[in-house]
Amino acid sequence: MAHKISVMDLGVSRLFPKPKMDLKRVAEATLGPLCYMALFYNLHQLARTYSFSLNFMDIHMAMLLSVLAILRSLFKESLVSPTAGLTSVGFMFRFLYSSGSLTQFGVIQVQIEALTVKIEFTALLVIILIILTAKTLQCVHEIFINLRFGKQNLH
Amino acid sequence: MQAVMRKRLSLAVTCATILLSGFILSIVYSAQNVSFGLVQNVKTAWREGRVTLSIPFYVRNYGVYDIEDVNIILELRDSAGQVLTKTVNVIGTIKAGSELKSYINITFKPLKLLLQVLLNQIFYNRTLELHARASLSYALSWIALEAEASIPLTLQHMARETLKFLVNDVAFKFNPLESQIANDSLRFTLPFSINYLGHFRIENFELDLEAKSSAGDVLGLWEITLYKLRHGENEGLLKITLDRELATKGLASVSMFTIHLRGEINGFSFEWARDVPYNHTEW
Numbered sequence: 001m002a003h004k005i006s007v008m009d010l011g012v013s014r015l016f017p018k019p020k021m022d023l024k025r026v027a028e029a030t031l032g033p034l035c036y037m038a039l040f041y042n043l044h045q046l047a048r049t050y051s052f053s054l055n056f057m058d059i060h061m062a063m064l065l066s067v068l069a070i071l072r073s074l075f076k077e078s079l080v081s082p083t084a085g086l087t088s089v090g091f092m093f094r095f096l097y098s099s100g101s102l103t104q105f106g107v108i109q110v111q112i113e114a115l116t117v118k119i120e121f122t123a124l125l126v127i128i129l130i131i132l133t134a135k136t137l138q139c140v141h142e143i144f145i146n147l148r149f150g151k152q153n154l155h
Numbered sequence: 156m157q158a159v160m161r162k163r164l165s166l167a168v169t170c171a172t173i174l175l176s177g178f179i180l181s182i183v184y185s186a187q188n189v190s191f192g193l194v195q196n197v198k199t200a201w202r203e204g205r206v207t208l209s210i211p212f213y214v215r216n217y218g219v220y221d222i223e224d225v226n227i228i229l230e231l232r233d234s235a236g237q238v239l240t241k242t243v244n245v246i247g248t249i250k251a252g253s254e255l256k257s258y259i260n261i262t263f264k265p266l267k268l269l270l271q272v273l274l275n276q277i278f279y280n281r282t283l284e285l286h287a288r289a290s291l292s293y294a295l296s297w298i299a300l301e302a303e304a305s306i307p308l309t310l311q312h313m314a315r316e317t318l319k320f321l322v323n324d325v326a327f328k329f330n331p332l333e334s335q336i337a338n339d340s341l342r343f344t345l346p347f348s349i350n351y352l353g354h355f356r357i358e359n360f361e362l363d364l365e366a367k368s369s370a371g372d373v374l375g376l377w378e379i380t381l382y383k384l385r386h387g388e389n390e391g392l393l394k395i396t397l398d399r400e401l402a403t404k405g406l407a408s409v410s411m412f413t414i415h416l417r418g419e420i421n422g423f424s425f426e427w428a429r430d431v432p433y434n435h436t437e438w
Contacts, residue, residue, distance in 0.1 A: 035176050042183040049187060114306065120299040124179075131175055134168045141161075 016078045029073035033066030050112065064091060072139075077146050082139040089132060182294045185218030185251075194256070209258040214249050222249040223292040229261045230286040239283075283307070345393040349384065357384035360418035366401060366433075369410040374401040381418075409433050 019025070040062035068091075071084040106122030194211040216222050225246035231239045242261045249255045285306045292299050359382060366375035375398060381391040401408055412433050417426040 035180070039180060039183060042180070042187060046183060046187050049190075115302055115304045117300065117302045120301070121297065124297050128175065131168065131171050134164075135172065138165060138168060 016080065019074045019076070019078070025073060025076070029070045032069035032073055036062055036065045036069060061091070076139065077142055079143060082136050085132065085136050085139065181219055182298065185220050185294070188217040189222070190215045207260050207262045209260050211256065211258050214255045216249045216251055216253055219251055220294045221251050223296060225249060225291045226289065227259055228288045229259070232284045232286055234283070340399065341397045343395040345395070347391050347393060349381070349389045349391060357381065358419045360384060363415040365413040366409045367411040367413065368408055372398070374398040374408060406433070
């Protein structure tokens with residue numbers, strides 16, 4: 001006697017397609033982490049020169065952001081990319097707020113002995129957020145296209 | 156059509172990301188090539204009841220961007236927050252690839268009123284505050300920086316926060332054979348040690364206060380000498396010389412005080428001297 005088995009394909013695998021490993025993508029995955037490492041190294045040197053400390057300016061944060069940048073670059077069509085992007089932004093803001101450095105939007109405050117230094121970069125931060133939002137929307141849009149294309153192929 | 160639009164948008168976002176990353180990296184790299192510091196020898200100028208202290212400094216901007224709208228404001232405030240004196244130093248723009256040498260000035264005016272307020276504040280143990288604020292714009296005015304520092308100026312506060320004053324081996328010496336001073340003088344020599352918890356390195360510090368009569372005779376001399384004041388235990392010397400006239404008649408015989416201060420703080424030497432006329436009926 002044959003039993004009927006129903007299988008419902010939720011299509012979750014379409015959210016995680018196999019990454020396309022072309023030269024452009026590999027170059028992007030290499031360049032991103034290099035930029036993060038260079039930025040953190042220079043920020044660390046700057047902090048040493050002017051004798052102040054920001055809790056998040058360490059190698060662990062740089063490595064974490066670099067790994068997330070690699071995931072973001074390689075898995076562009078999958079859900080991994082926007083997740084990695086939003087995770088990077090979340091970690092950065094979490095460290096800034098928890099260390100007490102980001103007192104208000106676009107203002108970093110550091111203490112150097114008796115001196116209180118405020119660095120205001122509101123306009124720059126708005127531009128950074130706009131670009132990050134555009135990149136995230138781009139990723140999400142590509143995922144939707146892939147999902148729709150995949151659905152059409154199934155049918 | 157939609158695919159073309161998507162490609163263009165993607166290219167625009169990529170270009171914007173590259174430009175932004177380059178800009179941020181250039182700001183951080185450029186900031187590392189900016190240095191500033193103080194040059195030795197503070198200058199003092201006295202004119203029409205005002206005193207101006209000029210502190211020479213340098214800024215080396217070998218970065219990529221100009222440092223714009225540099226202003227340094229120095230204020231002396233009393234315990235109620237009232238501004239006793241305020242000096243605004245407009246430095247302006249320091250071009251990229253250049254070095255600027257200039258002065259930070261602080262002016263006290265009118266001098267007599269301020270001196271009375273300062274002495275009252277110190278004697279009644281009220282806090283004076285030296286408030287410094289510097290502001291500038293960097294990287295094509297995308298970044299604004301503001302630095303503030305407040306330094307309390309009461310002797311008791313400094314003693315409580317940074318000094319522990321211990322007195323050892325008080326020695327008295329009476330010398331009736333001084334021929335330069337007409338009357339007998341009483342001389343105290345008081346070695347002391349200071350446990351210093353601050354961060355400044357002070358060397359060859361000497362503070363002299365002379366009390367003079369109307370004839371110009373030195374009636375009293377108080378000298379505090381510290382050869383070195385560094386973090387930890389330090390040795391110093393307090394010498395007091397009192398003329399018989401001052402010891403018997405008190406401050407009524409004094410017509411002038413001369414204050415002389417010199418020393419080096421973190422390798423930065425300073426010297427300051429001032430004659431202050433004294434009338435015991437007015438004070």
